[in-house]
Amino acid sequence: MSKKRIVILGAGYGGLRTLKKLQKIRPDAELMLIDKNDYHCETTALHEVAAGTSNADEICYSLDLVVDRSQTSFIQDVVVCVEPEKRRVLLKNHAPVSYDYLLISLGFEPELFGIQGMEHYGLFISDIPSVTKIRAHIEEQFEKWTEDHRLEHLVIVVGGAGFTSFEFLGELTNRMPALIERYHIDKNLVRIICIEPTPNALPMFHRRLAEYGAGRLSSRGVAFVIGRVASVDEGRIDYRTDDQIQSIQAGTFVWTGGVSGSSVVAASGFNQRRGRVTVNRDLSVQGHSEILIIGDCSAVINPQSGRPYPTTAQIALQQADCAAYNLNAMLHGNPTKPFVYNYKGTVCSLGKNDAVGEVMGRKLKGRPASIMKKVIENRALAKIGGVETMIKKGRFSLIK
Numbered sequence: 001m002s003k004k005r006i007v008i009l010g011a012g013y014g015g016l017r018t019l020k021k022l023q024k025i026r027p028d029a030e031l032m033l034i035d036k037n038d039y040h041c042e043t044t045a046l047h048e049v050a051a052g053t054s055n056a057d058e059i060c061y062s063l064d065l066v067v068d069r070s071q072t073s074f075i076q077d078v079v080v081c082v083e084p085e086k087r088r089v090l091l092k093n094h095a096p097v098s099y100d101y102l103l104i105s106l107g108f109e110p111e112l113f114g115i116q117g118m119e120h121y122g123l124f125i126s127d128i129p130s131v132t133k134i135r136a137h138i139e140e141q142f143e144k145w146t147e148d149h150r151l152e153h154l155v156i157v158v159g160g161a162g163f164t165s166f167e168f169l170g171e172l173t174n175r176m177p178a179l180i181e182r183y184h185i186d187k188n189l190v191r192i193i194c195i196e197p198t199p200n201a202l203p204m205f206h207r208r209l210a211e212y213g214a215g216r217l218s219s220r221g222v223a224f225v226i227g228r229v230a231s232v233d234e235g236r237i238d239y240r241t242d243d244q245i246q247s248i249q250a251g252t253f254v255w256t257g258g259v260s261g262s263s264v265v266a267a268s269g270f271n272q273r274r275g276r277v278t279v280n281r282d283l284s285v286q287g288h289s290e291i292l293i294i295g296d297c298s299a300v301i302n303p304q305s306g307r308p309y310p311t312t313a314q315i316a317l318q319q320a321d322c323a324a325y326n327l328n329a330m331l332h333g334n335p336t337k338p339f340v341y342n343y344k345g346t347v348c349s350l351g352k353n354d355a356v357g358e359v360m361g362r363k364l365k366g367r368p369a370s371i372m373k374k375v376i377e378n379r380a381l382a383k384i385g386g387v388e389t390m391i392k393k394g395r396f397s398l399i400k
């Protein structure tokens with residue numbers, strides 16, 4: 001009898017950690033990993049590449065460091081959709097792949113909310129190509145300023161004042177002095193503007209911490225504007241405040257106002273909302289117990305609030321441990337276990353030596369928060385890439 005096949009879609013936090021755990025369990029099954037890239041990206045550091053304070057290779061590592069070829073085959077391709085009834089996955093450039101058990105962990109995509117012009121003129125912090133584009137775009141705009149001295153080239157607008165926005169703004173304000181020097185710009189001409197519909201920036205944090213974060217960014221020149229982005233055009237952002245439409249002329253517009261799960265989830269016909277499937281307690285899909293969904297494509301309901309937990313790398317990593325256990329249990333016809341989330345806290349970087357967050361119930365800000373952020377990032381690196389990868393790629397400097 002041929003071995004059963006477990007297929008994992010996505011080599012991000014959820015998918016790669018599940019594979020690592022499964023390879024340790026060594027189930028009597030064929031393991032297969034599919035991802036569009038042959039590297040793992042530390043998505044939580046994408047904002048650094050966008051701002052230009054890190055290079056892409058500093059936040060990525062080869063899948064070869066994790067994939068054990070004696071147990072696992074890897075296909076580099078784009079997943080188009082899953083056909084649950086036929087138990088197969090359709091790929092862009094390869095023949096369909098059949099599975100006995102499937103794990104979907106395809107991450108997130110920017111949520112555009114149907115805002116006019118966003119798809120064309122917005123820039124997004126979602127993967128390596130998108131953040132490389134942001135870095136190049138900002139530099140191109142500053143270069144253009146040296147040619148025509150039009151001020152909009154020096155205006156950068158960020159839509160959204162949540163976690164990703166603040167992390168990006170923190171790095172961007174750190175990068176600015178080098179850019180200003182390189183292009184010989186008067187620093188007073190550069191404008192960095194953050195637009196958010198409500199006065200509640202960083203809504204996941206206690207107000208005192210959120211105010212600290214906003215205060216730190218303001219002190220580095222970020223202007224906060226209350227308004228809802230209505231449309232985006234080349235060099236122009238329209239936003240609504242009190243029933244009035246206002247405009248900002250800006251060469252760069254970065255949208256951080258929302259994310260949804262992968263569009264593959266909707267294309268596969270699952271019962272989903274914004275690319276996320278509300279999964280069963282054991283992370284399986286209703287009506288398809290052979291399919292597990294984790295990470296940003298899944299919604300896990302917090303029993304206390306009745307609402308889904310925010311999608312984070314933290315929850316994806318914990319789900320992965322449960323998913324590996326359950327996939328192995330299913331393979332042997334054993335009972336699966338429910339996923340229980342253990343929230344440990346969140347730290348939002350504000351750039352070099354600065355951060356704000358709550359860890360194990362303790363509120364942190366400034367350098368202690370920044371050190372804690374590095375500890376968290378290194379831990380995630382070790383959990384997936386292993387200790388060697390953490391030593392090579394980890395963040396040990398106390399001044400970056």
Ligand code: FAD
Nearest residue numbers: 010011012013014036043044078079107295296312313314
């Ligand atoms: P991902 O880790 O995003 O992996 C998805 C994988 O699927 C990728 O390897 C991708 O290449 C692959 N893929 C996607 N589509 C396809 C396709 N069609 N075909 C083939 N392959 C595909 N969370 C925290 O807990 N703490 C933080 O501090 C934090 N900071 C963040 C900072 C930023 C700037 C951003 C953007 C996010 C941050 N997050 C943070 C959220 C966190 O990154 C995500 O929740 C996490 O990446 C989700 O893990 P995942 O496994 O679902 O997907």
